[in-house]
Amino acid sequence: MTTAPASTATTVLEMRDLSVSFPTETGTVSAVDGAALDLAAGEIVGMVGESGCGKSVTGMSIAGLLPGSARVTGSVRLNGTELVGARESALRRVRGREIAYIFQEPMTSLNPVLTVGRQIGEVLQVHERMSRRAAHARAVELLTLVGIPSATHRVGAYPHQLSGGMRQRVMIAMAVACGPKVLVADEPTTALDVTVQAGILQVLRDLRDRLGTSILIITHDLGVIADIADRVVVMYAGRVVERAPVTDLFARPYHHYTAGLLSASPKPGRHASTARLAEIPGLVPVLSTQPDACTFADRCPAADARCRESAPPLEVAGDGTDHLAACWHPCPPQPREANR
Amino acid sequence: MARYLLTRAWQSALTLLLSTIVVFVGVRALPGDPALALAGEDRSPEALEAIRRHYGLDQPLPVQFAQYVERVAQGDFGVSIRTGTPVSSMLTTALPVTVELSVLAIAIASLLGVGAGVLAAVRRGRPAEWFANALALIGLSVPHFWLGLLAILYLSVATGLFPASGFVPLLEDPVDNLHHIVLPAVILGTGLAAIIMRQTRSAMLDSLSSDYVRTAKAKGLRPRAVVTRHALRNSLIVVVTVVGLQLGGLISGAVVTEQIFGLPGFGKMTIDAVFQRDYPVIQAVVLLTATAYIVINFFVDLLYSVIDPRIRVTGNPA
Amino acid sequence: MTVLTVPMAETAVSVTRRTRVLRRLRRNPLAVVSFVVLALAAAVALLSPWLAPYSVDQTDFARTFAPPGTAGHLLGTDDLGRDVLSRIMLGARASLQVGLLAVATSLVVGVPLGLAAGYFRAWDAVISRFTDLLLAFPFLIMAVGLAAIRGASLGNAAVAIGIAQIPGVIRVVRSDTLRLKSLDFVAAAVVDGASDLWVLARHILPNATSVILVQATVAIPAAILGEAVLSFLGLGIQPPAPSLGTMLATAQQFAARAPWAAVLPGVVIMGLALAFNVFGDALRDALDPKGDRR
Numbered sequence A: 001m002t003t004a005p006a007s008t009a010t011t012v013l014e015m016r017d018l019s020v021s022f023p024t025e026t027g028t029v030s031a032v033d034g035a036a037l038d039l040a041a042g043e044i045v046g047m048v049g050e051s052g053c054g055k056s057v058t059g060m061s062i063a064g065l066l067p068g069s070a071r072v073t074g075s076v077r078l079n080g081t082e083l084v085g086a087r088e089s090a091l092r093r094v095r096g097r098e099i100a101y102i103f104q105e106p107m108t109s110l111n112p113v114l115t116v117g118r119q120i121g122e123v124l125q126v127h128e129r130m131s132r133r134a135a136h137a138r139a140v141e142l143l144t145l146v147g148i149p150s151a152t153h154r155v156g157a158y159p160h161q162l163s164g165g166m167r168q169r170v171m172i173a174m175a176v177a178c179g180p181k182v183l184v185a186d187e188p189t190t191a192l193d194v195t196v197q198a199g200i201l202q203v204l205r206d207l208r209d210r211l212g213t214s215i216l217i218i219t220h221d222l223g224v225i226a227d228i229a230d231r232v233v234v235m236y237a238g239r240v241v242e243r244a245p246v247t248d249l250f251a252r253p254y255h256h257y258t259a260g261l262l263s264a265s266p267k268p269g270r271h272a273s274t275a276r277l278a279e280i281p282g283l284v285p286v287l288s289t290q291p292d293a294c295t296f297a298d299r300c301p302a303a304d305a306r307c308r309e310s311a312p313p314l315e316v317a318g319d320g321t322d323h324l325a326a327c328w329h330p331c332p333p334q335p336r337e338a339n340r
Numbered sequence B: 001m002a003r004y005l006l007t008r009a010w011q012s013a014l015t016l017l018l019s020t021i022v023v024f025v026g027v028r029a030l031p032g033d034p035a036l037a038l039a040g041e042d043r044s045p046e047a048l049e050a051i052r053r054h055y056g057l058d059q060p061l062p063v064q065f066a067q068y069v070e071r072v073a074q075g076d077f078g079v080s081i082r083t084g085t086p087v088s089s090m091l092t093t094a095l096p097v098t099v100e101l102s103v104l105a106i107a108i109a110s111l112l113g114v115g116a117g118v119l120a121a122v123r124r125g126r127p128a129e130w131f132a133n134a135l136a137l138i139g140l141s142v143p144h145f146w147l148g149l150l151a152i153l154y155l156s157v158a159t160g161l162f163p164a165s166g167f168v169p170l171l172e173d174p175v176d177n178l179h180h181i182v183l184p185a186v187i188l189g190t191g192l193a194a195i196i197m198r199q200t201r202s203a204m205l206d207s208l209s210s211d212y213v214r215t216a217k218a219k220g221l222r223p224r225a226v227v228t229r230h231a232l233r234n235s236l237i238v239v240v241t242v243v244g245l246q247l248g249g250l251i252s253g254a255v256v257t258e259q260i261f262g263l264p265g266f267g268k269m270t271i272d273a274v275f276q277r278d279y280p281v282i283q284a285v286v287l288l289t290a291t292a293y294i295v296i297n298f299f300v301d302l303l304y305s306v307i308d309p310r311i312r313v314t315g316n317p318a
Numbered sequence C: 001m002t003v004l005t006v007p008m009a010e011t012a013v014s015v016t017r018r019t020r021v022l023r024r025l026r027r028n029p030l031a032v033v034s035f036v037v038l039a040l041a042a043a044v045a046l047l048s049p050w051l052a053p054y055s056v057d058q059t060d061f062a063r064t065f066a067p068p069g070t071a072g073h074l075l076g077t078d079d080l081g082r083d084v085l086s087r088i089m090l091g092a093r094a095s096l097q098v099g100l101l102a103v104a105t106s107l108v109v110g111v112p113l114g115l116a117a118g119y120f121r122a123w124d125a126v127i128s129r130f131t132d133l134l135l136a137f138p139f140l141i142m143a144v145g146l147a148a149i150r151g152a153s154l155g156n157a158a159v160a161i162g163i164a165q166i167p168g169v170i171r172v173v174r175s176d177t178l179r180l181k182s183l184d185f186v187a188a189a190v191v192d193g194a195s196d197l198w199v200l201a202r203h204i205l206p207n208a209t210s211v212i213l214v215q216a217t218v219a220i221p222a223a224i225l226g227e228a229v230l231s232f233l234g235l236g237i238q239p240p241a242p243s244l245g246t247m248l249a250t251a252q253q254f255a256a257r258a259p260w261a262a263v264l265p266g267v268v269i270m271g272l273a274l275a276f277n278v279f280g281d282a283l284r285d286a287l288d289p290k291g292d293r294r
Helices: A055-062 A088-094 A116-127 A132-145 A164-176 A194-211 A222-228 A246-251 A256-263 A305-309 B002-028 B034-039 B045-054 B061-073 B087-122 B127-141 B144-159 B174-208 B211-218 B223-245 B247-261 B266-275 B279-307 B309-314 C015-027 C029-051 C084-119 C121-135 C139-150 C154-181 C184-191 C196-233 C244-253 C264-287
Strands: A011-024 A027-040 A044-048 A071-078 A099-102 A182-186 A214-219 A231-236 A239-245
Touching (some): A011 A055, A011 A214, A027 A044, A027 A214, A044 A055, A044 A194, A044 A222, A055 A071, A055 A182, A055 A214, A099 A164, A099 B211, A116 A132, A116 A164, A132 A164, A164 A194, A214 A222, A222 A246, A231 A246, A231 A256, A239 A246, A239 A256, B002 B061, B002 B279, B002 C121, B034 B045, B087 B127, B087 B223, B087 B247, B127 B174, B127 C196, B144 B247, B144 C196, B144 C244, B144 C264, B174 B223, B174 B247, B211 B223, B223 B247, B247 B279, B247 C139, B266 B279, B266 C139, C015 C029, C015 C264, C029 C084, C029 C264, C084 C121, C084 C196, C121 C154, C139 C154, C154 C196, C196 C244, C244 C264
Parallel strands (some): A027 A239, A044 A214, A044 A231, A182 A214
Antiparallel strands (some): A011 A027, A011 A071, A231 A239
């Protein structure tokens, strides 16, 4: 189920038909099935879905960061260079320099026994062949760039001496040290206070504006998506079920899962007493093989026999060419109002 | 940092005081008249009376304890019943042997144990891991005095590669000294190596699956840098603690090893003393071991805080 | 990614968990082999007074140092012409006795102290000092002291080893208590007004049994090795009672005449210790909820 990219001219990262599965004690688990995605230069794409839907695995597989047991097929191209199945040494040159990562837990993602300056400098020493001193000096600049006050002092701090928000800024500084083309941010704000969240998102936006970095932001939080993303990819049980510019998606979801997600998150103006937040009944299934059926059928209000017999392709929905959905029975317009 | 050091120093001092009390009470629990035990060969009533006065045995217990601590602090552990020589001078000849043996054994064990542990963790699920695991289990289960026995029987006696027993002081002839001590040190190190290997392996497996190692990989570091700079450094915190805790086992092992290889160290002195009911010597040995253990573990804690920056600030091992 | 993690109730030692652990053990060939070895060893030890072909004290000065394979003496005879097979059987029995006695000693003292140290903040510091104090006396030094005061015997050797093993028990029980105490079901019980003793006995101890069990399986082989060392040095089981350690001491004495005598008792000690250690490893892996450590 491959679909043509939305825009080809400035595409930095091109993912096609990516599938990932893991062998486990009790058999194979299929985590991602035929995911497709494009990232244009300077674009911020959000990827949403419940936990366990394959977002993180998709993100990790971009630079080959999954454990050796993972079976990855399909294609991920960075400026035309194939990364799936690339040699480890080639991937190492890409990681940290062309594709950088930010992870959810800034506390555990930073090495507790090395100073933050050392950890930032390390990237520069490896990829830019900087001396330790030069890397240290650059680390101070980077910390300033991500908005850490008195960076000359903080550069010698250990992770445990910093607050959660500070640590995540350190992670970002580390990620952008070599001016990567693509930044994969996996739940960058989930572990942080709401007030700190806004600051981190602002830093990411600044970086995109200043350095032209493309950002793939993985989150389960639609608020984050609405705040920062240009386009959205919705994943469910390892498949991309809907893809659209952010305003289109929020205005008019086509897939029932997307609609469910939207009505499960609070919206300004809606009060708890007047309208209950709807929950999507059931759980994301754990699949050993991907069936030829809509995997959301069991939880979907509109599912019928057809949904259980063949998998809907990801196709252009509505009038725009940019909005795609994989659904046999797309939602009627304005489903959120219908909830009232 | 300063607070952490102060707390540890205070705790160590307290443990030291408690262990001194235990030894003091233990000596009083010995069967028979302590004066008799201390008297040695000369057991005339006058001599016993003199000893009672000298050691303050006619004083109340707290006073006796204070006097005891004072004597011990001055290095006066009394006189060996058996040889009549001061225990302190026996210790000065015996201790260097044991210290050399132990230091060498720790060095060998750390090298082998950390190396094999890292290898097993990195080569997870491959034959190298299986082999290292099996070796560690055997190292953990083999009575090392028996290994020593076999080594003497089938290595020293049969091939003459190593001397079966005896010792030459390090300063007298370093090469000959090493020749005598290397086999006992290897044998003594096997058990410790096995323990260090298993701890290193499990700590490394934890580190290797940690988020910060994922970050290190995402930075594009080489596997070697990921393993040494990121995973191993964190694992060493665990390993250092283990070595500190295993010190007691090492001292026990050294006693047996010395006995088998006929090394004139602390261990041989201890065993001889038990059979000769040489109480002043036993007492000195027990007190000294406890002191050594406490002092060395205090320094291990210092080392700990050098490796782990978290302790320097919070005062608690994470 | 958290796939296939089954949430596990810890409010009671659940039956499903026990069957899962047993299933994992049965699937691990090392666990099965070591368990069979241990069961056999236990059977031989229990029945050795009847199984042994000779009385352990029966000397035969006409046939001293008979090599293994001699008619009537499968494993040969020792310096006094006593049957080596019989002595090994009873020696192994003594080894197991000391192992169990030592571990029982360490558990009886260590478990309550570990629970108290983990549960009551105020006790923690005091018990820590006690642990430090015990650690300062290595088991051999402890045995030396005990032998000096009370004389050398199997019981004193076992007690010395057991005392030396107390700190290990306290450590694992304490840390598991701390872990359990922070879990919601314990907090819920406390909120419900359950007394401390009730919480400890009903909620914490049952859930800590798995770590106690693992600790015991690794402490027994250590105690067996300890007994061998002490008996070898003459600080443990006293001749003429059979012990694998004293057999090795005799072998060392007569190494020139009967070098083979040094091999077998050592192999038996190692085999026993190895079986316990392998089984302990398998048990720990089977109990590990993560279950990915093989």
